[in-house]
């Protein structure tokens with residue numbers, strides 16, 4: 001579904017991503033993990049078109065998207081959420097989600113889609129609440145809703161559990177399972193490995209701008225490099 005080929009990104013002289021190549025397969029849930037500062041969010045920023053790489057290419061469904069602006073990438077079917085949600089703070093929950101839906105639908109259909117998604121996440125009661133009054137967990141759900149409203153084929157989620165307390169984690173995992181059942185492919189950055197590993201099909205570990213491991217969760221957990229650089233003994 002998505003192919004990243006020989007991607008390099010520098011900030012000044014600092015090489016954040018160093019000649020990275022990997023793929024995301026249709027219908028999988030792929031985890032992107034690694035120490036803080038290893039370039040995970042930068043990877044999402046490049047795939048979604050917020051940043052340009054210094055070199056390398058990205059293909060989505062066979063089509064090159066490397067130089068496309070974020071709105072075009074969104075229309076092609078890639079949606080993303082942010083580590084710290086970026087909502088339209090003075091707009092209501094409903095309006096935030098509606099704006100996502102407008103990327104794909106006309107006004108009437110977008111309204112319908114917005115309600116469908118609010119029902120899915122059980123946030124109809126919040127529909128008139130302005131984003132700035134939301135709890136951190138609800139902010140995450142609204143951002144996820146806005147991303148889903150664009151009807152993506154591929155959803156990039158940056159640190160889903162950030163903002164949820166431990167008792168809410170299971171319901172978040174349930175939402176992710178439901179999203180997968182809709183036929184949407186997921187790539188997720190997450191630090192709470194114990195919780196996320198159970199639903200991942202595959203894991204890629206980034207460390208100092210390089211992929212140090214790529215495999216099934218159980219392989220990753222016993223990988224010596226990953227233990228040394230990330231998991232610890």
Ligand code: ADP
Pocket residue numbers: 011016034035036037038039040041042043
């Ligand atoms: P991760 O998400 O894996 O924690 P990031 O991709 O956010 O890592 O950041 C990787 C490195 O790049 C960090 O050292 C960060 O400070 C740096 N960085 C990220 N974005 C920028 C930017 N826009 N300008 C300069 N440095 C940046």
Ligand code: MG
Pocket residue numbers: 040041042083
């Ligand atoms: Mg990050």
